[in-house]
Amino acid sequence: MSFSTPIKPAKKARIGLYSIGLRAYWDQFPGLRERLIEYSVFLEKKMSLSGEMFNFGLVDDEAEARRAGEWFNEKNVDLIFCHSATYSTSSTVLPIHQICKAPVVVLSLQPTERINYGKTTTGEWLAHCGACPVPEISNAFNRARIPFRVVSGLLGLDYTPAISLANEVTKDRKEAVRAWRQIDQWIRAASVPRNLCHSRFGFLGNTYNGMLDMYSDFTMLQAQTGLHIEVLEMCDLDRFLKDVTPGDVKRKLEEVYEMFEISGDSPSDPIAKKPSEQQLDWSCRVAAAQEKLVREYDLDALTYYYHGAPGSEYEKLQSGFIVGHSLLTARGIPCSGEGDMKTAVAMKICDLLGTGGSFSEIVVADYEEETIILGHDGPFHIAISNGKPILRGMGLFHGKQGAGVSVEAKVKTGPVTTLNVTQTGDGNLKMIVSEGESTNGAVMTIGNTNTPVKFRGHPDEYMERWFSEAPTHHCAVSVGHNAELLKKVGQLMNIPYVIL
Structure with a gap:
């Protein structure tokens, strides 16, 4: 397999x-x-x-x-x-x-x-x-x-x-x-x-505190997409963690070596180091528990976030999330971080269409190249990777509790499309679609995914147009120019869409 x-x-x-x-x-x-x-x-x-x-x-x-x-x-x-x-x-x-x-x-x-x-x-x-x-x-x-x-x-x-x-x-x-x-x-x-109305999306933990754009009514999501949301607790995952065997960890470690390159220390960022054996072992142990959770609850996608009290068992558990959620995303179970359910929907749509769908947000603009860097510290979709993603040990997760292993990767060079699923003031979902080109420009080596994308027009023009549509700040990045395809999805689902 x-x-x-x-x-x-x-x-x-x-x-x-x-x-x-x-x-x-x-x-x-x-x-x-x-x-x-x-x-x-x-x-x-x-x-x-x-x-x-x-x-x-x-x-x-x-x-x-x-x-x-x-x-x-x-x-x-x-x-x-x-x-x-x-x-x-x-x-x-x-x-x-x-x-x-x-x-x-x-x-x-x-x-x-x-x-x-x-x-x-x-x-x-x-x-x-x-x-x-x-x-x-x-x-x-x-x-x-x-x-x-x-x-x-x-x-x-x-x-x-x-x-x-x-x-x-x-x-x-x-x-x-x-x-x-x-x-x-x-x-x-x-x-x-067809797939969404037969899907079970897991919601593990909570939404990142204060990110108001990501809060959504679960009934609204089911009413407009047909998907079921299964609310999960950290103790559910902890229960499966206790059942993980050494054989389970060994199999996950084999998957990790097949899917990732294990990095050395970052040349630029002192908090991004070569993952230790202990960090890899813990990430694989958590990854095995995550797959057991997905299978037990018959999930088709998952969104997650948990802060955890400093030094607590759940803080340690969530620090091992990223590797396992990247493995799940590679196997058709898209996982979105920070409790962003709408972006999990966007990622699932892209995955069902065979175009990938990686969890991203705006990182920084490069005005010399006129590109916008898209990426995140969370799961990455291996199917659209430019070579093997890299695993780095992180001394801390910025803006979050704990430390652990993160994914550093870049989307394939060539045509890409972003899909943002947002919610309007009247409580309806809306799709925002943008086509661009992933370039071979320079990226950071800080343990995050980041890809330079050139959109039509100047970065400022593009960002002003995107922001004016009131997006959720996360999006799914897919490979290929898929605007016409996503437009058809919006029409069939009766979801309003905008193509930038």
Whole structure:
């Protein structure tokens, strides 16, 4: 087993699919119905790479539409793709979505980049006129107050059906590539609400005293995301600590050496030293207890903070948190520090999308490079690390009680996206998304994660725009430019979003 093997594999989104047509066509144009079904099978096969597929097949009248709506309800789908395969009346589409309330995306995907004008028959044209009914369908959805989205482009076949009179090999054309990028993003985005509404988030200890931006109503979080919050006590973790065996510690130490580089003393900071054997042993012992806690309570994410009275057992216990929480984050259980539950949600969203999601805040601006350093003293996501993260022994944790081992790391150089989940004055969640570039600029060697990021515009301009959106001061850093993907998550979850 690798340290990156998920403790709880994510659920795939349940995706509904159907194609539309006009029943009167089938007798008039032999082979058309079978041709459209072939396109539908192609869509199903390609979509199944990202989602769990439920293909109803061809819907060609109002009665069949009602059966499809009931069928999609039975399958508990998260998202439905309506493949506009040829002309169909809007009355063939609307009943499906009046019965099944899952979000809908209409696919207007033409099979060929250009019809064969000299040879095309009416039947051939009808196989390529999927865009024709989309305005009518859009109007019906709008008047029925049903939200919808449309993806237009080319179907993207890698062969030409025998019946076709035109070239249908379009998989490499930009119109097909763009359309399938959008489709894949919708499927990946749909996995987020499915997983969140089946998730258990642990809240261990309390929120850092005085950080008012991080305080949230647990009922609000469950109401708007579907996740369950399990309130945990330090004595719960202490109970599992007592059950840790030498074998458990040995296994954790093996994970640590696989995942981290063990540092020497920091060249610049006198409180950042090479971790001692005792510090590593304690961190591994606590890490074993943390995994037992996660498994016992079936957690999907965890946020934590505990101050502890000076010299107390719980102060010593919390001083060993960072290594174990980084190990958990690497295995699909994102852990956010300082009791920041909203950022745990942001980290989980990024992790579900396969883009990482590391706990961060603004560290400092570099006006020479026009970058902003993002990082924290807490857990780091190994999947997005620029090389092996480094472990350093800390003589103290700044602003907190105790001392222990911390993670020093940098996010991979290249495109990155930050996701901030904040709470507005009217009690609603809000997503703030920013795309930038992680650079290979200089970083500090103080036992913290820190990554220089160049955002669009000058650092001052960016920070003023970000601050004006009233963010929580923490965010999740993910790799790749993911604004469009996160926008789809916001739309599917009915969470307002801003892209800076």
